[in-house]
Amino acid sequence: MATRNEHVAVGAVRRNFAPWSEPGAEPLIRFDGVTKRYGAVTAVDALSLSIYEREFFCLLGPSGCGKTTLMRLLAGFETPDEGRVLLAGVDQAAIPPHLRPVNMMFQSYALFPHMSVEGNIAFGLRQEGLPRDEIRARVDDMLRLVQLSGLAKRRPDQLSGGQRQRVALARALAKRPKVLLLDEPLAALDKKLREATQFELMDIQMSLGTTFLVVTHDQEEAMAMADRIAVMGHGRIAQLDPPNVIYEQPASRYVAQFIGDVNLLEGEVTGRDGDLCTVSCPAVGSALLVASTEPSAPGQAVAVAIRPEKMRLGRGLPPPGTANAIVGEVWDIGYLGDWTTYVIRLADGHLLRASQANVARFVEQPLTWEETVHAVFAPDAAVLLSR
Amino acid sequence: MHRGNAFRTVVLLLGLGFLYLPIVVLVIYSFNASRLVTVWGGFSIQWYVALFANAPLMEAAWTSLKIATLSASLATVLGTLAALALVRHGRFGGRSLFTGLIYAPLVMPEVIVGLALLLLFVSVGADRGLWTVVVAHTTLTLCFATVIIQARLASFDRALEEAAMDLGCPPAKTFFTITLPLIAPAVGAAFLLAFTLSLDDLVIASFTTGPGATTLPMRIYSQVRLGVTPEINAACTVLIAFVAVGLGLSFILTRSGARHRDEAAGEASADAVAERHAEVRS
Numbered sequence: 001m002a003t004r005n006e007h008v009a010v011g012a013v014r015r016n017f018a019p020w021s022e023p024g025a026e027p028l029i030r031f032d033g034v035t036k037r038y039g040a041v042t043a044v045d046a047l048s049l050s051i052y053e054r055e056f057f058c059l060l061g062p063s064g065c066g067k068t069t070l071m072r073l074l075a076g077f078e079t080p081d082e083g084r085v086l087l088a089g090v091d092q093a094a095i096p097p098h099l100r101p102v103n104m105m106f107q108s109y110a111l112f113p114h115m116s117v118e119g120n121i122a123f124g125l126r127q128e129g130l131p132r133d134e135i136r137a138r139v140d141d142m143l144r145l146v147q148l149s150g151l152a153k154r155r156p157d158q159l160s161g162g163q164r165q166r167v168a169l170a171r172a173l174a175k176r177p178k179v180l181l182l183d184e185p186l187a188a189l190d191k192k193l194r195e196a197t198q199f200e201l202m203d204i205q206m207s208l209g210t211t212f213l214v215v216t217h218d219q220e221e222a223m224a225m226a227d228r229i230a231v232m233g234h235g236r237i238a239q240l241d242p243p244n245v246i247y248e249q250p251a252s253r254y255v256a257q258f259i260g261d262v263n264l265l266e267g268e269v270t271g272r273d274g275d276l277c278t279v280s281c282p283a284v285g286s287a288l289l290v291a292s293t294e295p296s297a298p299g300q301a302v303a304v305a306i307r308p309e310k311m312r313l314g315r316g317l318p319p320p321g322t323a324n325a326i327v328g329e330v331w332d333i334g335y336l337g338d339w340t341t342y343v344i345r346l347a348d349g350h351l352l353r354a355s356q357a358n359v360a361r362f363v364e365q366p367l368t369w370e371e372t373v374h375a376v377f378a379p380d381a382a383v384l385l386s387r
Numbered sequence: 388m389h390r391g392n393a394f395r396t397v398v399l400l401l402g403l404g405f406l407y408l409p410i411v412v413l414v415i416y417s418f419n420a421s422r423l424v425t426v427w428g429g430f431s432i433q434w435y436v437a438l439f440a441n442a443p444l445m446e447a448a449w450t451s452l453k454i455a456t457l458s459a460s461l462a463t464v465l466g467t468l469a470a471l472a473l474v475r476h477g478r479f480g481g482r483s484l485f486t487g488l489i490y491a492p493l494v495m496p497e498v499i500v501g502l503a504l505l506l507l508f509v510s511v512g513a514d515r516g517l518w519t520v521v522v523a524h525t526t527l528t529l530c531f532a533t534v535i536i537q538a539r540l541a542s543f544d545r546a547l548e549e550a551a552m553d554l555g556c557p558p559a560k561t562f563f564t565i566t567l568p569l570i571a572p573a574v575g576a577a578f579l580l581a582f583t584l585s586l587d588d589l590v591i592a593s594f595t596t597g598p599g600a601t602t603l604p605m606r607i608y609s610q611v612r613l614g615v616t617p618e619i620n621a622a623c624t625v626l627i628a629f630v631a632v633g634l635g636l637s638f639i640l641t642r643s644g645a646r647h648r649d650e651a652a653g654e655a656s657a658d659a660v661a662e663r664h665a666e667v668r669s
């Protein structure tokens with residue numbers, strides 16, 4: 001791959017990018033205790049959030065949790081009922097949408113039906129009064145970027161869903177704004193095109209220094225692109241962290257369940273030795289050992305969260321004295337090519353998911369249905385959740 | 388199934404006949420060579436020739452056209468504004484009252500509207516003539532224009548305007564570059580409907596007109612009282628042609644606006660439209 005080296009270079013830049021942890025850094029975008037209500041519905045609930053220049057920020061959350069509303073507040077289509085929205089330190093309350101240095105790609109695309117693809121993409125540039133040649137050049141650039149060069153003269157109603165989405169993306173990108181708000185920008189694209197576009201977006205960010213605020217329902221996409229991810233629920237932020245922290249250190253049961261697959265074993269802390277907590281889980285029978293730096297007193301109700309890929313499966317009963325061994329029988333097997341997911345039924349009927357990488361092409365005696373197995377995990381592979 | 392269809396066809400023909408037979412008779416007799424209105428004397432266009440030589444009638448037609456154009460233009464502009472207010476300003480105080488006030492003239496007896504306007508013009512001391520009829524017809528047709536444009540605006544995707552503003556287009560410019568082109572078919576339909584309604588009107592015009600501003604329907608009506616001549620038949624046929632073309636265009640514009648909308652909404656709704664058409668056909 002010709003682009004391999006470039007991406008290594010990109011990686012080197014991104015590795016050191018963490019303005020949110022620098023004490024004096026000024027955020028570019030700040031939501032300050034913002035509340036937005038629609039009648040009885042509180043779409044955004046006393047939310048505070050800082051986004052830094054050049055950051056690639058992803059919003060994740062279930063449908064209706066307020067992601068689009070948050071973007072609309074920033075773009076100026078909604079006014080907060082409480083709190084302030086600041087851009088580069090300036091309160092945006094009195095600034096109308098057309099004067100904000102923010103461009104939004106709409107979830108519904110909102111393409112102008114009476115204009116061609118070209119006309120749509122050029123619309124924002126015309127408003128700036130750019131010279132004709134420059135508009136031409138930029139529109140051509142954009143068309144190439146989203147691979148629609150052949151369709152410049154078509155109307156939106158002559159395009160497929162994925163093509164429309166790319167026009168909407170190109171239209172928002174064309175103005176090269178300081179802040180780009182993308183509401184599910186890649187949802188309708190096929191996997192190949194989506195990955196290519198992801199890289200393009202990251203390249204644009206590198207070369208133009210754009211700040212991205214992106215809504216996506218695709219967790220892998222968020223993981224791959226984001227500097228930080230905010231997981232939202234009911235108009236609030238449940239957790240705001242870099243992708244690996246969100247995945248490996250979820251702050252609550254809600255976040256753990258929303259991001260990726262997870263097994264939650266409810267139980268109670270019975271003892272503590274340094275960082276090692278002993279948790280008794282009724283579903284498992286034996287006590288589990290989990291590493292946790294958070295203070296947790298004996299008697300506290302907690303959940304042991306363990307990701308399927310962090311468990312190792314063994315045939316039959318575990319050797320005596322094995323820590324964190326959960327015994328059950330194979331209930332279901334899902335072969336996914338690179339991974340196989342096993343559903344294991346515990347003695348009390350609880351179902352546990354464990355996945356194993358398929359490292360060999362042939363296995364002499366694969367695990368099979370109704371076989372007794374044990375799943376083992378290391379104390380630091382699981383997380384204790386008290387919320 | 389088959390017999391049901393035949394029955395429906397008969398009913399349809401009877402209904403259409405009931406509605407249009409008098410008009411058809413009138414049109415046929417306008418091509419009558421005979422002087423007698425009720426006796427067919429062969430085909431001729433002499434009454435059309437006579438019609439164009441009839442100065443008072445032509446003058447009345449010209450007056451009617453002027454009034455229709457002016458009042459339809461005014462009604463369309465005001466109707467667009469009223470429709471915007473009704474659709475966009477969601478829940479402003481007195482919205483339903485305003486809606487009611489806009490729609491009331493739709494069902495108000497024309498005699499009352501005419502009389503009320505006459506009293507108004509007299510009380511403000513307005514010289515009655517062409518302009519009072521224009522104002523009166525604007526009042527009459529405004530509600531029709533509003534209803535048509537409002538229906539289009541109600542299904543207008545506001546995200547389009549937001550997208551335009553987001554791309555740096557000020558609100559007023561957004562209205563002219565995005566909103567207006569997209570509701571243009573409805574605006575055109577509203578204009579044509581207002582135009583034909585104004586051309587048609589006799590009652591309100593009679594109440595509000597003054598010397599020197601006799602409209603075509605008024606002229607026809609007063610001549611008919613002296614006896615129906617084939618010339619009047621010809622005049623009526625021309626008037627009918629105008630109205631039919633106006634209404635037809637108005638209908639086509641409304642329809643094409645709806646189609647455009649459905650197409651823009653994507654494949655899913657295209658299926659819905661196909662279903663709807665199938666229902667209508669069966």
Ligand SMILES: Nc1ncnc2c1ncn2[C@@H]1O[C@H](COP(=O)(O)OP(=O)(O)OP(=O)(O)O)[C@@H](O)[C@H]1O
Pocket residue numbers: 038039041042043061062063064065066067068069070107
């Ligand atoms: N204009 C509106 N009027 C009334 N309620 C609204 C309006 N817009 C949004 N809501 C409500 O506010 C809440 C948040 O909506 P929002 O569009 O922000 O969700 P979202 O997170 O973008 O969801 P999705 O992932 O489905 O796009 C929802 O409960 C929604 O029903």
Ligand SMILES: [Mg+2]
Pocket residue numbers: 067068069107183
């Ligand atoms: Mg949304």
